[in-house]
Amino acid sequence: MRYFSTRNKNESAGFAGAALAGLAPDGGLFVPEEIPRYRAAVKNALGDMDFCDIAFETIRLYTGDEIPGAALEDIVHSAYPFGAPLLGVGGRLVLELFHGPTAAFKDFGARFMARAFAYLRRGEEKPLRILVATSGDTGGAVADGFFEVPGIFVTVLYPRGRVTPLQERQIAGLGGNISALAVEGSFDDCQRLVKAALADEGLKKETALSSANSINISRLIPQAVYYAAAAGRAFAGRADADGEATPRVKGFAGTVKDTRLGLRKGEAAVFCVPSGNFGNLTAGLYAMKMGAPVKQFIAATNINKTVPDYLASGEYTVRASRATISNAMDVGAPSNFERMAAHFSWEEMKRIILGVSVSDNETKETIARVRREAGYFLDPHSAVGWKGTDKLFAENKIAAGPVGILSTAHPAKFSETVKPLAGSAPVPAALERAMERTVNAQTIPAETGALLDAIRRL
Ligand SMILES: *Cc1c(COP(=O)(O)O)cnc(C)c1O
Numbered sequence: 001m002r003y004f005s006t007r008n009k010n011e012s013a014g015f016a017g018a019a020l021a022g023l024a025p026d027g028g029l030f031v032p033e034e035i036p037r038y039r040a041a042v043k044n045a046l047g048d049m050d051f052c053d054i055a056f057e058t059i060r061l062y063t064g065d066e067i068p069g070a071a072l073e074d075i076v077h078s079a080y081p082f083g084a085p086l087l088g089v090g091g092r093l094v095l096e097l098f099h100g101p102t103a104a105f106k107d108f109g110a111r112f113m114a115r116a117f118a119y120l121r122r123g124e125e126k127p128l129r130i131l132v133a134t135s136g137d138t139g140g141a142v143a144d145g146f147f148e149v150p151g152i153f154v155t156v157l158y159p160r161g162r163v164t165p166l167q168e169r170q171i172a173g174l175g176g177n178i179s180a181l182a183v184e185g186s187f188d189d190c191q192r193l194v195k196a197a198l199a200d201e202g203l204k205k206e207t208a209l210s211s212a213n214s215i216n217i218s219r220l221i222p223q224a225v226y227y228a229a230a231a232g233r234a235f236a237g238r239a240d241a242d243g244e245a246t247p248r249v250k251g252f253a254g255t256v257k258d259t260r261l262g263l264r265k266g267e268a269a270v271f272c273v274p275s276g277n278f279g280n281l282t283a284g285l286y287a288m289k290m291g292a293p294v295k296q297f298i299a300a301t302n303i304n305k306t307v308p309d310y311l312a313s314g315e316y317t318v319r320a321s322r323a324t325i326s327n328a329m330d331v332g333a334p335s336n337f338e339r340m341a342a343h344f345s346w347e348e349m350k351r352i353i354l355g356v357s358v359s360d361n362e363t364k365e366t367i368a369r370v371r372r373e374a375g376y377f378l379d380p381h382s383a384v385g386w387k388g389t390d391k392l393f394a395e396n397k398i399a400a401g402p403v404g405i406l407s408t409a410h411p412a413k414f415s416e417t418v419k420p421l422a423g424s425a426p427v428p429a430a431l432e433r434a435m436e437r438t439v440n441a442q443t444i445p446a447e448t449g450a451l452l453d454a455i456r457r458l
Contacts, residue, residue: 001064003030003217006342015066016120019113019218020128022211023198029335030217031342035289036061038228043291046232051083052076054232055225058290059112062221071119079111084226085240086233086404090374092261092389093404094382095230095271099245101430102170103410104328105280106141108226109219114145116218117152117210129455130154131197132212133190135276136163136328137409140170140434142212143178154212155455157181157190160443162327166413166435173437179458180439185446188321188333196448203452214279215335223283227271228292234402235293237265247411247425252375260400261393269402272298274385276329278307278336280406285340285352297353298398300388302326302363307334308355314346325360325417326380328409354397356388363387364421367411371422377411379418 003018005011007028013021018030042049042057049057055076056069063072082099100107121128130152132142139156146154156171160182163171172180183190191213198209214220233239271294273281281299288294299307302324310316321332340349358366366383370376378386385405392398411418411425418425444450 001036001062002033004033005029006031006338015063015218019116019216020120020210022213022216023195027195027199029215029339029342031339032062035286035343037289038291046228046292047236047238049229049232051225051229052080054229055080055222058225058228059221061290067116067119075112075115075119079115079222080108084229085246086230087246088239088262089376090370091259093234093239093263093402094376094407095226095404096246096407097226098407098410098413100141102137102140102144102434103413103428103431104137104141105223105406105408106137107145109214109223109279110138110141110145110212112222113142113212113216113218114149118149121151124151126208128152128208128210130210130212131157131194133157133187133194134163134171135159135187135330136167138213139180140167143171143174147174147178148176152177153458154178155181155458157183157193157451159187159190160184162187162323162330164327164414164416166431168439168441169437170434172439172441173434175440180441181451181454182441182443183446184443186321187330189446191333191335193446193448193451197451197455200448200452203455206456213335214277220279220283220336221286223280224287224290227284227287227294228290230271230404231269231287231292231294234263234269234404235266237263239263245410245426245428247377249371249375261389261403264401267401268293268295269404270294270296270298270398272300272385272389272403272405274326274329274381274406274408275299275301275307276304276331276334278334278340280408281353282336282339285343288352296398298385298388298392299353299355300385301355301357302329302384303357303359304330304332305355305357306332307337308357310346311350311353311355325363326384328381329384354392356391358384358387358391364417366390367418368421377418377422377425378407379409379411379414381409382407
């Protein structure tokens with residue numbers, strides 16, 4: 001498979017080149033020359049295959065012979081000892097993506113990426129430095145994924161004071177080959193600094209550099225896997241039994257009777273994706289194009305609604321991000337939009353994606369209501385998805401049928417918000433361990449020079 005820059009068709013690379021570089025040399029994002037399709041045998045079996053087998057069948061279409069089958073088998077089995085349960089909750093479907101070590105969906109991308117990098121760089125002596133900007137969850141997932149991978153150093157930039165105490169410990173508490181920079185600015189500033197450093201000719205001569213944001217194609221591709229798996233199961237008319245870590249109130253006897261957004265065998269699913277940088281939604285578009293039974297997407301954002309506004313008006317206007325209680329989605333200039341626009345025109349996007357924006361008050365009301373009515377704890381990001389689905393359904397913009405709301409983080413990860421509204425969700429063991437770590441980060445101003453100096457001193 002060849003990958004092209006979104007800015008220039010003549011700038012191309014193989015999977016290894018695109019993954020290890022992160023950004024194309026002209027500043028564009030790498031996209032596959034065409035989105036591959038599942039073989040019929042795989043497509044028809046998605047509802048029955050186990051998660052690692054779907055991961056193997058999905059990713060191999062993008063990695064080709066650059067990662068041989070046996071190596072890819074090892075990578076997916078080591079990356080995904082956990083899956084992505086599709087559960088019936090309050091008469092609709094929730095796709096739980098928080099069963100990995102940092103309790104957010106970013107573990108799916110980061111864990112594959114770390115293992116792929118280790119494989120692609122086998123035998124390489126020069127160390128690699130990975131720069132990653134985070135609004136909260138990416139940093140922890142990438143830090144955890146790469147922790148103690150030999151020959152690779154990770155530097156995480158996060159907006160100081162805008163991540164939760166737990167996220168800060170996940171980002172800045174590991175030490176070893178992971179370092180953390182608290183930037184005096186917003187997530188957009190962090191992202192801008194990373195892009196500037198990756199493009200800095202001087203720094204590039206001194207160190208091998210890469211990025212681990214969702215602009216990296218190796219993080220995006222594995223995210224298509226859970227869409228294919230969930231769509232396959234929904235199409236087969238099956239949800240999963242409760243996963244152990246599922247944050248449900250014990251013994252709750254639900255009263256919800258409305259199942260209009262639940263399972264319907266033989267129907268393609270709609271997925272509602274709580275979105276910020278739009279990496280997750282882009283991966284969903286790939287899964288759909290690959291042949292997974294998906295009908296449509298809902299792009300649910302908080303008040304940072306650059307993409308819903310674009311879908312409505314056809315005009316793309318980047319804005320400064322505003323802080324909300326769903327902080328991992330506080331993005332005013334979504335980096336993956338460039339990728340979406342490379343594959344789809346506005347007319348096509350409008351047909352496939354319904355945009356909706358949800359306020360903090362609506363989010364809070366939803367967390368309390370879903371706990372009360374369905375006995376289920378939602379984190380603030382997933383609550384944006386739930387409420388966004390409610391709004392579109394009430395406006396008759398989606399028909400009855402299977403709607404899978406992506407639950408992008410475990411509610412215990414955002415207990416500061418969730419607890420006063422819904423009480424305490426059961427805490428996964430991995431989060432309990434992370435809370436015990438000590439934060440070790442250096443603060444820098446939101447200036448490229450300051451970042452370059454900090455990197456040189458690390
Ligand atoms: C990163 C993140 C999002 C947004 O995902 P994008 O791929 O950036 O759109 C939503 N929810 C949570 C919990 C996240 O960590």
